[in-house]
Amino acid sequence: QVQLVESGGGLVQTGGSLELSCVVSGEGSNYYSIAWFRQAPGKEREGLACIDSSSGRTIYGASVGGRFTITRDNDKNTVYLHMDNLTPEETATYSCADTIIPAILGTGIDSWGKGTLVTVSS
Numbered sequence: 001q002v003q004l005v006e007s008g009g010g011l012v013q014t015g016g017s018l019e020l021s022c023v024v025s026g027e028g029s030n031y032y033s034i035a036w037f038r039q040a041p042g043k044e045r046e047g048l049a050c051i052d053s054s055s056g057r058t059i060y061g062a063s064v065g066g067r068f069t070i071t072r073d074n075d076k077n078t079v080y081l082h083m084d085n086l087t088p089e090e091t092a093t094y095s096c097a098d099t100i101i102p103a104i105l106g107t108g109i110d111s112w113g114k115g116t117l118v119t120v121s122s
Contacts, residue, residue, distance in 0.1 A: 002026045002098045002111040004034075009094060009116030012086055020081040020116060022096035032110055033102040034079040036070065038092035038118075047104025048094075049081060061104055086120045093117050 008020040022034060035050035049070035050059040058070050069082045079096060095115040100108040 002032070004096050004098060004111055004113035006094065006096055006113045006116040009118045011119045011121060014087055014120060014122050016086055016120070017082070017084045018086065018118060019083070020094055020096075020118075022079045022081075022113060024077045024079065024096075024098065032098045032100055034072070035097050035099050035104050036079075036081045036094060037097060037104070037106065038090070038094045040092040043092075045106055046092075047106060050099065050102050050104050051079060052102040057102060059102060059104055083118075086118070088120045088122055091118060091120050 002024060003026045005023045006020060008018060012018050033050055033052045036048040037045050038048060039045040046063060047061045048064060049068055051070045051072050056072060067084045071080045093115040096113045098110040100110060
């Protein structure tokens, strides 16, 4: 079973930046792709970005608008999500997931992290 632990969330002003980290460990941790999602209260989960475990190929959600970058450090078993120009509507719990397909559809998920809260204030 794969374990994922997110960190890096917190409070940021409108227009600010944050970098989230997802540390991956356990059986099969170097096999699946890693994706980032967010979910705000009362809203559906939204796919943000995904990076393929082998090729490093990336996929981004429409809401990202070129502001987010997903990267991977295989030596550290860590995937990062760098976010720029954040807005209050992006306040949400951000989670990483181990997925068997390189997509942000929310399907084929093996494991979820518990999430890290990002709060964007004006």
